[in-house]
Amino acid sequence: MELEAAKMIGAGIAAVALGGAGIGIGHIFGNYLAGALRNPSAAAGQRGTLFLGFAFAEATGLIGFAVAMLILFG
Amino acid sequence: MSTTDTAAATAENAAEAAAGHGEKIIDPIHQFVITKYIDLGALSFTNSALWAVIAVVLATLLFVLAPKNLVPTRLQSIAESLYEVVDNMTHEILHENARTYFPFVLTLFLFILFANVIGLIPYSFTVTSHIIVTLALALVVFIGATVIGFIRNGFGYLKLFVPSGVPVLLLPLVVLIEIVSYFIRPLSLSIRLFANMMAGHMMLKVMAGFVIMLGYFGFVPLIAMVGLTGLELLVAALQAYVFALLTCMYLSDAMHVDH
Numbered sequence: 001m002e003l004e005a006a007k008m009i010g011a012g013i014a015a016v017a018l019g020g021a022g023i024g025i026g027h028i029f030g031n032y033l034a035g036a037l038r039n040p041s042a043a044a045g046q047r048g049t050l051f052l053g054f055a056f057a058e059a060t061g062l063i064g065f066a067v068a069m070l071i072l073f074g
Numbered sequence: 075m076s077t078t079d080t081a082a083a084t085a086e087n088a089a090e091a092a093a094g095h096g097e098k099i100i101d102p103i104h105q106f107v108i109t110k111y112i113d114l115g116a117l118s119f120t121n122s123a124l125w126a127v128i129a130v131v132l133a134t135l136l137f138v139l140a141p142k143n144l145v146p147t148r149l150q151s152i153a154e155s156l157y158e159v160v161d162n163m164t165h166e167i168l169h170e171n172a173r174t175y176f177p178f179v180l181t182l183f184l185f186i187l188f189a190n191v192i193g194l195i196p197y198s199f200t201v202t203s204h205i206i207v208t209l210a211l212a213l214v215v216f217i218g219a220t221v222i223g224f225i226r227n228g229f230g231y232l233k234l235f236v237p238s239g240v241p242v243l244l245l246p247l248v249v250l251i252e253i254v255s256y257f258i259r260p261l262s263l264s265i266r267l268f269a270n271m272m273a274g275h276m277m278l279k280v281m282a283g284f285v286i287m288l289g290y291f292g293f294v295p296l297i298a299m300v301g302l303t304g305l306e307l308l309v310a311a312l313q314a315y316v317f318a319l320l321t322c323m324y325l326s327d328a329m330h331v332d333h
Contacts, residue, residue: 048166048319055316059262062269066205069272073103 007071014068021061028053102279106203106272122207125199129188156184160318167322168329175325182211183318190271190310194303202313203271205264212263215321223328233331263320270313274306 032050036043112119140153160180164172186202193200201207223231235252236245281299285292 048163051312051316051319052323055266055320058270059266062265062273063262065269065273066265069269 011068011071014064014071017064018061021058024057024061025054028057102276102283105199105275105279121199122201122204125192126189126201129185129192129201132192133184133188156187159315163319163322167326171329175322179318179321182215182321183314186211186267186317187311187314190314191307193271193275194306194310200271200275202267203275205268208264208268209260212260215263215324216260219324219328222325223331226328227331231328231331234327259324263317267313267317270309274309278302278306
């Protein structure tokens with residue numbers, strides 16, 4: 001039973017990585033919005049870059065999620 | 075195959091055992107269990123294959139059935155705006171090579187989009203919530219882009235790992251980082267899609283479990299679920315877009331090594 005408990009705790013710790021992804025995504029969209037409000041005409045051209053940055057920021061956090069899933073069900 | 079079979083069998087047994095005892099258990103993993111419809115060993119027709127076929131058929135039907143009017147109908151404008159999204163993306167990133175790779179990127183985008191969105195229907199199966207499916211898609215992109223890069227540039231493609239304007243002292247470290255980041259591409263591409271789909275669906279099922287557990291106050295998580303389902307629709311479309319966008323980026327790397 002102690003192994004089960006350790007697994008649960010480990011999965012919980014691994015899920016903390018998603019907090020970093022949340023911070024990163026918030027930064028990207030917040031800064032995009034700030035820039036877009038200053039110069040709305042240039043905003044549409046940077047949407048591809050926005051989602052690219054979003055994808056990169058999210059990927060690192062999701063690796064933490066994948067680790068959590070592996071610990072729980074792997 | 076045998077490990078997935080046993081995993082599926084144990085999951086089913088657990089669910090049946092719980093149902094037999096009359097307990098209300100929440101099993102958010104049960105939706106990902108693969109069942110065989112036609113048993114052919116390694117080539118079995120599973121529920122995953124069935125929903126992949128449904129996604130392909132629906133995506134094809136959308137473009138076949140959409141009328142070609144000057145003033146678009148509703149169905150036609152859905153098809154046209156999907157086409158336009160990919161068209162803009164390929165033109166922005168691949169420039170003069172956009173026409174060549176447009177069919178591939180559009181196919182990939184539509185398959186992932188339809189698989190993601192169809193997976194949100196209750197009792198359906200999300201094809202992209204299994205890492206083996208997304209890894210296969212990502213490896214097609216990765217190996218394809220690498221082969222195209224070597225065909226187009228010869229061994230000059232290796233310049234991708236040596237960025238210009240880096241101090242000589244730092245160069246070995248930078249090359250090492252570039253190589254690692256190149257080979258991690260298929261992993262990050264597949265894990266992003268699969269983890270997003272899986273996490274979203276598990277979250278919806280856990281919330282659905284709360285609706286039953288809370289009894290009369292179940293309407294609170296039920297209202298939250300309406301919002302979350304909307305969010306999941308957004309994520310489903312966004313992840314298909316991001317997958318297609320990164321495919322374009324990797325192909326663009328294979329075309330233009332110099333920057």
